[in-house]
Amino acid sequence: MSSSANDFASNPLGTSITLEELYDAFELLDDWEDRYAFIIDLGKQLPPFPDAQRTEKNYVHGCQSQVWLIHHYDKESGKLLLLIDSDAIIVRGLAAIILLAFNNLTPTDLLATDIDKLFERLDLFRHISPTRGNGLRSMISKIRNIAAAEIA
Amino acid sequence: MSSVSTAKTAPPQFDVEAVRRDFPTLSQQVNGKPLVYLDNGASSQRPEAVLLAMDRYYREMHSNVHRGAHTLGDRATNAFESAREKVQKFLNAPSSRQIIWTRGATEAINLVANGLTEKLKPGDEILLSQMEHHANIVPWQILAERTGAKVVPIGVTPEGELDRESFHCLLGERTRILAFNHVSNALGTINPVADMVAKAKAQGVITLIDGAQAVPHFQVDVQALDCDFYVFSAHKMFGPTGIGILYGKADLLEAMPPWQGGGEMIERVSFAGTTYNTLPYKFEAGTPAVAEAVGLGAAIDYLASLDRGAMEAAENALLRRANDLVASVPGMTVVGTAANKVPVMSFTIEGLHPSDIGTLLDQQGIAVRTGHHCAMPLMEFYEIPGTARASFAFYNTLEEVEQLFTALRKIQSRFA
Ligand SMILES: Cc1ncc(COP(=O)(O)O)c(C=O)c1O
Numbered sequence: 001m002s003s004s005a006n007d008f009a010s011n012p013l014g015t016s017i018t019l020e021e022l023y024d025a026f027e028l029l030d031d032w033e034d035r036y037a038f039i040i041d042l043g044k045q046l047p048p049f050p051d052a053q054r055t056e057k058n059y060v061h062g063c064q065s066q067v068w069l070i071h072h073y074d075k076e077s078g079k080l081l082l083l084i085d086s087d088a089i090i091v092r093g094l095a096a097i098i099l100l101a102f103n104n105l106t107p108t109d110l111l112a113t114d115i116d117k118l119f120e121r122l123d124l125f126r127h128i129s130p131t132r133g134n135g136l137r138s139m140i141s142k143i144r145n146i147a148a149a150e151i152a
Numbered sequence: 153m154s155s156v157s158t159a160k161t162a163p164p165q166f167d168v169e170a171v172r173r174d175f176p177t178l179s180q181q182v183n184g185k186p187l188v189y190l191d192n193g194a195s196s197q198r199p200e201a202v203l204l205a206m207d208r209y210y211r212e213m214h215s216n217v218h219r220g221a222h223t224l225g226d227r228a229t230n231a232f233e234s235a236r237e238k239v240q241k242f243l244n245a246p247s248s249r250q251i252i253w254t255r256g257a258t259e260a261i262n263l264v265a266n267g268l269t270e271k272l273k274p275g276d277e278i279l280l281s282q283m284e285h286h287a288n289i290v291p292w293q294i295l296a297e298r299t300g301a302k303v304v305p306i307g308v309t310p311e312g313e314l315d316r317e318s319f320h321c322l323l324g325e326r327t328r329i330l331a332f333n334h335v336s337n338a339l340g341t342i343n344p345v346a347d348m349v350a351k352a353k354a355q356g357v358i359t360l361i362d363g364a365q366a367v368p369h370f371q372v373d374v375q376a377l378d379c380d381f382y383v384f385s386a387h388k389m390f391g392p393t394g395i396g397i398l399y400g401k402a403d404l405l406e407a408m409p410p411w412q413g414g415g416e417m418i419e420r421v422s423f424a425g426t427t428y429n430t431l432p433y434k435f436e437a438g439t440p441a442v443a444e445a446v447g448l449g450a451a452i453d454y455l456a457s458l459d460r461g462a463m464e465a466a467e468n469a470l471l472r473r474a475n476d477l478v479a480s481v482p483g484m485t486v487v488g489t490a491a492n493k494v495p496v497m498s499f500t501i502e503g504l505h506p507s508d509i510g511t512l513l514d515q516q517g518i519a520v521r522t523g524h525h526c527a528m529p530l531m532e533f534y535e536i537p538g539t540a541r542a543s544f545a546f547y548n549t550l551e552e553v554e555q556l557f558t559a560l561r562k563i564q565s566r567f568a
Binding site: 033036040065066087088089090091 | 504505506507508515522523537562566567
């Protein structure tokens with residue numbers, strides 16, 4: 001079953017919540033506990049992931065936790081809609097940050113987005129570095145491949 | 153912990169602070185906090201003595217081994233062969249011919265699985281256990297595929313012990329090989345090796361024991377265990393990476409064909425036919441990891457310099473303290489509660505994924521392993537995606553155990 005536009009309708013990440021808001025909020029948090037509590041709360045903003053989409057095709061490999069990713073290309077607006085789910089609350093929160101950066105952009109804009117820089121600015125880069133092996137790196141490549149395929 | 157611990161009248165003294173000073177890696181800050189290293193099951197740290205021995209080897213005596221007509225070559229060969237003798241004594245093996253250098257436990261198991269090809273016919277059975285590390289599963293599956301043999305796992309009890317009934321049922325007519333771990337890396341369970349080996353032997357079954365998680369914690373005597381093969385890796389027992397050991401019974405090693413071909417493993421090479429070197433060199437093709445062998449020898453010397461009975465008692469105290477504190481963390485469940493364990497605690501906490509626990513502990517300077525611990529069949533048995541695992545070494549302190557639980561309580565109350 002392919003995903004429908006409906007699955008993405010209620011996603012606030014990259015639509016009603018913006019990256020600038022994230023930067024501003026993050027600046028006010030000074031200890032690790034508050035930062036992680038914030039990340040985890042952000043993960044709770046992800047809309048429910050449709051159960052029917054928990055398929056092998058949508059599974060992101062290389063994660064310790066179970067991670068799923070689906071997308072929908074909206075022809076009218078030319079924008080790519082994304083949805084991610086994970087059973088680990090921190091991965092879910094980090095996925096929410098990735099969506100803040102990537103969701104609801106045209107594939108061209110998505111490919112031009114420097115996600116590493118964003119994570120560096122938040123001092124979270126180690127979480128998406130290839131050494132961590134939590135799968136976020138493969139999630140990012142998967143999203144970029146999807147965007148590239150829409151352009152091609 | 154193990155039966156080797158000596159019963160002493162007074163509690164043995166073990167100066168953990170003095171021992172910690174021998175390990176340079178331990179005295180550093182991580183994420184602004186003093187490092188609490190509880191991932192020893194994945195790889196332990198090295199004492200200064202190991203670093204110095206390897207450094208000295210490279211500075212003063214490096215050359216290729218068994219080749220030279222010169223002084224450095226002699227020195228290197230002496231250092232290399234004397235390390236082999238240390239390993240022989242460490243395991244109480246009858247002869248150093250039976251000590252074969254490998255890259256680690258994984259390579260040692262692959263070597264044996266490869267060497268036993270001729271012993272198997274279609275329908276024969278290789279008995280493993282449900283709690284094996286993938287390193288002691290996949291090589292046997294490859295062997296089974298090649299020979300038409302079948303891999304059969306011994307079951308595990310909910311407490312994380314090998315199921316004796318399952319073992320007795322499965323050890324049968326067709327069993328040719330029995331391979332299992334001395335100590336489970338995921339759970340810490342110490343398995344009854346001598347007893348199981350005796351039962352297998354009575355039926356003529358070849359036995360391999362994966363000792364990767366045993367040798368860091370207690371003394372092993374391969375003659376007392378009477379197993380045919382015993383393997384371990386140096387890096388989990390305070391030695392270097394990239395080197396490990398295969399011990400084997402002489403007759404089996406003699407009968408096994410060489411594994412890799414090359415220099416060193418031959419007696420004479422000609423295009424009319426090649427004859428192989430004697431043990432142990434028959435299995436050591438190519439230039440070996442000499443500095444690493446020397447480092448492993450130094451790790452063995454270092455362990456011998458400690459009171460191992462006192463060390464075991466100290467490790468037991470760490471596990472006891474951890475067990476006592478489990479109830480202080482709401483929703484925490486220990487996976488693997490066998491009566492006989494090394495100081496390893498695998499656990500889950502309700503509302504948190506193991507990877508969440510790992511990340512949040514790391515923020516507090518505490519290193520644990522999370523995930524399936526290369527034991528997916530075991531995780532399948534428990535129906536969990538994985539665990540967080542605190543694996544202690546003798547250089548860990550009771551304060552570090554307290555710190556772990558303080559951190560877990562904080563994580564649980566704030567994030568779960
Ligand atoms: C029980 C057990 N066997 C085998 C291995 C493999 O050891 P290595 O990777 O050093 O070859 C490990 C390592 O985690 C282990 O814990």
